[in-house]
Amino acid sequence: LMGPMSQALFPRMSYLISLHDIDSARRLFIRSLWATMVVAGSASLAIFILADWLVLIFGGSNFADAAPVLRWLAPMPLLVGLSNLFGVQIILPRKRLRAFNTILIVAAISGLLLIFPMTQWLKTAGAAITLLTVEAGVTISMAIYIKTRKLLDAGTKSE
Numbered sequence: 001l002m003g004p005m006s007q008a009l010f011p012r013m014s015y016l017i018s019l020h021d022i023d024s025a026r027r028l029f030i031r032s033l034w035a036t037m038v039v040a041g042s043a044s045l046a047i048f049i050l051a052d053w054l055v056l057i058f059g060g061s062n063f064a065d066a067a068p069v070l071r072w073l074a075p076m077p078l079l080v081g082l083s084n085l086f087g088v089q090i091i092l093p094r095k096r097l098r099a100f101n102t103i104l105i106v107a108a109i110s111g112l113l114l115i116f117p118m119t120q121w122l123k124t125a126g127a128a129i130t131l132l133t134v135e136a137g138v139t140i141s142m143a144i145y146i147k148t149r150k151l152l153d154a155g156t157k158s159e
Contacts, residue, residue, distance in 0.1 A: 002040055002081045005032075009089055017093040022154040029152060032085055040081035048074035072128035079135045086142035094151050103145070107138045 009032055016025040047054065051070040055063050091100045111134040118126030146152060 001043070002036065002077070002084065005035065005039075006084050006088060010093075013089045014093040020154075022152060026152045029085070029090065032089065033082075036081040036085050037078070040077040043077040044074050047071075047077070066124070069124045069128045072125060072132055075132060076135060079132075079139045083135065083139040083142055086139065086146055090146050090151055091142060096145070096149070096151070099145055099149075100142075103138055103141045106141075107134050110134055110137065 009028070013025055013028060016022075016028065048071050051067040051074065052064070055067045055070060059066060087100055087103070111130060114130045114133065115127060118130045120126070122129065
């Protein structure tokens with residue numbers, strides 16, 4: 001559901017930023033932020049609340065132990081939606097490719113370093129926690145980058 005929204009938003013956001021119409025880009029970003037929080041946040045909440053039922057329906061009673069793992073993964077739609085909004089809709093159109101790539105490379109390395117000990121310690125829940133931690137790190141890093149570099153402030157130049 002978030003994919004089509006992102007694909008529709010990218011050309012418009014890129015166009016506004018290329019015109020240096022940061023005020024319009026900021027307004028579109030805020031509307032998109034609210035839409036992402038409502039749509040992806042609702043999906044995350046529904047997955048968390050309905051985890052037992054979803055596992056039972058799609059996996060059967062033999063997979064009941066998967067419900068806690070699914071609950072760990074429930075925030076992912078919201079986090080991925082936000083990181084897409086921050087990275088693809090703001091950082092990339094502002095031509096901050098190095099920062100975007102650095103955030104993703106650090107996340108990949110962090111995930112590789114965490115996955116083995118976490119799965120040894122917590123099994124499948126450890127894998128879910130690692131994924132959640134890495135994606136939260138990406139989302140937070142992108143939000144901080146946008147805020148500290150003032151990418152949604154008028155007069156901020158692209159690299």
